[in-house]
Amino acid sequence: MVDGQDPDREDELFTEANRWFFRLQADDVTPDEKQQFSDWLNADTAHVSAWNGVHALMGSLRAPAQASYDERLEGKRWLSRRRPSMHDVRPAPAEWMAPRVLAVCLAAVLGLAAYVQGPILLDRWTADHVTVAGHRETLSLADGTHVELDADTAIKTDMTAGERRVTVLRGEAFFQIADDPRPFVVTTRDGEARDIGTAFSITRRDSRSIATVETGIVDVKAASGSGSTVRLRAGEAVDYDRGGVSTPRKANLDQELAWRRGRIIFRQERLSDVVAKLNRYRSGRIVIVNPWVGDELVSGTFDIDRPGAPIDALEAVLDVRATYLTPYLVMLR
Known part of the structure; x- marks a missing residue:
């Protein structure tokens, strides 16, 4: 816990950080929302601490994701205004997160998943x-x-x-x-x-x-x-x-209409848009961990029936790394 921070405020910040984390991975996230996130992160060192805590919840991804996070923040000022140094606020250790905080985070994740998946399930339920x-x-x-x-x-x-x-x-x-x-x-x-x-x-x-x-x-x-x-x-x-x-x-x-021939073609498209399209052809999901990565431009032609090929190509041509948490979940950072 951050010294002197009220536990209720701690829960609130973790809920906000969870909401931001998953919203930034959404297919329809807007530039305005990205700017709002930057403003939120820049507003208070407690926000940075909560954001780091969310990354800590990623388990095996925590260390590589945070290393990439710190490295990019050191080399590129992606926030538009002055922000707290990430080196002044370290990621929270696992012991820092009390059960009540974990419960709040889990509730936020499940609630957001229901919010995102609900319309999809309704569409499928009513379809022929x-x-x-x-x-x-x-x-x-x-x-x-x-x-x-x-x-x-x-x-x-x-x-x-x-x-x-x-x-x-x-x-x-x-x-x-x-x-x-x-x-x-x-x-x-x-x-x-x-x-x-x-x-x-x-x-x-x-x-x-x-x-x-x-x-x-x-x-x-x-x-x-x-x-x-x-x-x-x-x-x-x-x-x-x-x-x-x-x-x-x-x-x-x-x-x-390349999908009719079993292909996907990209021509100078944002990586976030590319990932959204690739996810339609996978029995799993690709998630962009670091928000700035989504703005990279991508060109290429891939076979729909070879879902691993685009990920290999992205690692080869862009400054990104893929981490496979399971065969069905890939993190790009």
Whole structure:
């Protein structure tokens, strides 16, 4: 315990540090949140101590992670304002953490896990067709439409006498539409894409949707109903959310639909975004331990069925190291 610190305050700080630790690993963490974390860490040496305590809870990862943490802080001022020296506040030994603190940390971890996983489980529960991380699937709908599901995808279907409707709850699905007089509509929380004789994909991740057209024409409309319908032609894509639809852009079909050929292609993308995509194709998880690592830019082409290859490549070309805690959990630092 830090001398003179109130035990309740100690619990509160550990809860905050736990929340920050797991939030910084999230796929949708924003630059503003990273800055808020920097401000929080910089505000008080007690915050630094609590943050170090969280790393101590990582068990076998504690020593290498802290060594990397200290080394990078020594060589690079990644906080925007003056901060306490990490050498003035040492990581807390295991004995420092009383059972009540461990209980608070465990509760924070479980609560956050439930918060993150809850929507995923709900999507899968309500879906008609589901793929999990590391698995893809091809299926045919009742009308003969050919559908390819990327990893970690959930869809539900509703075929009526007047309309064919598919809802992409999460993930990405590629549709090759069967000839049928009934309209074919693909919806997400963000809007709908109406087929006009085509082959296209719909992606729903990170609080937005993407429509990418390989052949034919697709009309896209936001869920809010505001704004006009945007028409896409072969080789075009748009991003859309409930508020509106972006201007059509030229799509790199070879890269954006590479998953259909069992490949993943990155072109100067942030490592945090790369890891989020790689996690969809693993029976496990890659976690970035040090927040600044996520801003490194990555390019490469990898086979989906060789999940270890991207990690080996990242170690070879970037200043990162991979620690395998189990075959299913890899820490990048």
